[in-house]
Amino acid sequence: MLRALFIVYAVASSALLDDATAADAETRAEHIVQLCAEHHRDAVGAAYPDAYHIRHLPSLRGLVVEATQAEVAALKSHEGVCNVARSHEVTHRPDAGRRLDVDALRRNNEWWGKSHNQGKPWNLDRVNGKLDGNDAFEVSSKGTNVFVLDTGLDTLHQEFEGDREVENVGSYSNFHPGGVWEDKEEWDLTSENRAWLKDNNDSDGHGTHCASTAAGKNYGIAPLANVYGMKVLPGGSEGVIVRALDRVYDLVKRKKVKGPTVVSMSLGGKCRDQDGNEGPGTKYCAFETHYARAIRDLRDIGVLTAIAAGNNGEDACEMAPGASRDAVTVGATNINDRITFFSDYGNCVDVMAPGENVAGAASSRE
Incomplete structure (x- = not known):
């Protein structure tokens, strides 16, 4: 289901993007995906087999995923996801x-x-x-x-x-x-x-x-x-x-x-x-x-x-x-x-x- 949403979103958006914006949209970046409840983990995680699973921090239980802008939009619309936030890079x-x-x-x-x-x-x-x-x-x-x-x-x-x-x-x-x-x-x-x-x-x-x-x-x-x-x-x-x-x-x-x-x-x-x-x-x-x-x-x-x-x-x-x-x-x-x-x-x-x-x-x- 998630993959289908990603494809639909990408097709609908592509006509509105110039080449530079389209390339940026396909760039993967790390995001924190916070689950609304633990029983949603398998459904959300199925699309990201390489995701890191945050299982211990109570306020952040969910997944760390590498996602494009289109995938982030689809994740935000998923019933099992309460929040999606871009990871902060530190030095x-x-x-x-x-x-x-x-x-x-x-x-x-x-x-x-x-x-x-x-x-x-x-x-x-x-x-x-x-x-x-x-x-x-x-x-x-x-x-x-x-x-x-x-x-x-x-x-x-x-x-x-x-x-x-x-x-x-x-x-x-x-x-x-x-x-x-x-x-x-x-x-x-x-x-x-x-x-x-x-x-x-x-x-x-x-x-x-x-x-x-x-x-x-x-x-x-x-x-x-x-x-x-x-x-x-x-x-x-x-x-x-x-x-x-x-x-x-x-x-x-x-x-x-x-x-x-x-x-x-x-x-x-x-x-x-x-x-x-x-x-x-x-x-x-x-x-x-x-x-x-x-x-x-x-x-x-x-x-x-x-x-x-x-x-x-x-x-x-x-x-x-x-x-x-x-x-x-x-x-x-x-x-x-x-x-x-x-x-x-x-x-x-x-x-x-x-x-x-x-x-x-x-x-x-x-």
Whole structure:
């Protein structure tokens, strides 16, 4: 039935489209299809055998599909579909705050001085109080879990040593055209062309650096925390994150991961409405995007989501997922406790924290 609707819609529309518009209409883009009820899943999914099924996030249960404009129109008219929204592509933030590799820093006295205070990483020294050369924390991070949604994770880096779990639990595989989300449980780790995914799937370095500032043994806020990498930016650039958030919800809900859990995301993009248009308004960006709803679902089971406000020097309320009101959105300060020139700002920023000249780990595949 769906395929018939697609054909009828395409034929009726073709006479009204010029060549450029017609080509655009046939371009497939990722969409979130929200089902009105679970019993509609098979009927809607039959037309998309390669769809990813969102089965865990309560407010987004449905499918992630690659669809043309004609197919989207047909889906919206289906009795079993309550909503169809274009996926928001996100990128990791430009490194305006300078991403500094600890190994390279030791060979560069200038940058070592800018990233350290009295021999200690200045960001850790400042977070635990005043800049006094003491970067120790009174509260232990043992048993805490940090999911880092980014470009991947170099689990073999010395910053992640210790008696804790550090592993990659999900990835977009570059071995499949278009990118296919793969959970760790489905990986064939005996296969030579996939074995590296287990230990280091970060060819960009951004994810490894962010993970080390969160949970590195020398450069992290929570040096004893378990770290789980989720590669949502397959080429080190653009990606989408709903699949990963669905996976986190499932792992926590089934108690595969126990203890206080944080999702860390230093990524984002312009907030868009369900048709992909920019500027839908602050309320929509804060509560109604699929990112905002997924983050609210995670909050309801006790998972904290921390998101970088952004490095664009713009209003954070215009960004997604940073505008989500159920997340903790973090702006950037420098060593003088002033907002950096690049940090996003505004009412959607919940807290300011060190974000300039911050040292951390670099991936061996970078």
